[in-house]
Every structure is written in C-alpha cells, then in structure tokens.
Amino acid sequence: MLTLIFVILMISVFGKLLLFSIKAAWGIARIFFTIVLLPIALIGIALSGLMSVALILLAAIGAVSLLARA
Numbered sequence: 150m151l152t153l154i155f156v157i158l159m160i161s162v163f164g165k166l167l168l169f170s171i172k173a174a175w176g177i178a179r180i181f182f183t184i185v186l187l188p189i190a191l192i193g194i195a196l197s198g199l200m201s202v203a204l205i206l207l208a209a210i211g212a213v214s215l216l217a218r219a
C-alpha cells in the first residue's frame with residue numbers, strides 16, 4: 150500500500166515539477182536535476198528499504214513545488 154501511495158505521489162509531484170520547470174524556463178542543469186537526479190535518488194532510497202524516509206522527502210518536495218508556484 151505504501152508503494153502504491155509512493156508511486157502516485159511520484160507521478161503527481163514530478164509531473165507538476167516538469168510543467169513548472171518548462172514554464173519557468175530554468176537552465177538545463179536545473180531541469181536535469183529536477184527530472185532525472187531527484188527521482189533516481191528517491192527511488193534509490195525507496196528500494197534500499199527506507200520507504201518512510203522517501204515518502205517524507207517526496208511530501209516535502211511536493212510542498213515546496215506547490216509553494217514555489219504561488
């Protein structure tokens with residue numbers, strides 16, 4: 150169940166971050182970090198058995214991305 154919640158939140162957060170990064174016209178390094186490195190790091194944390202840490206980080210990143218939009 151935690152895995153399903155994690156996958157849904159990953160798609161939601163990083164889909165919003167992708168749209169936000171394109172609209173804000175960030176540099177290539179920031180887009181690379183947002184779209185490639187951050188999800189890989191979160192997936193690595195989740196696969197290593199630290200699902201609760203990955204969910205907390207994902208929620209924090211999601212909150213920051215929502216607040217950055219306002």
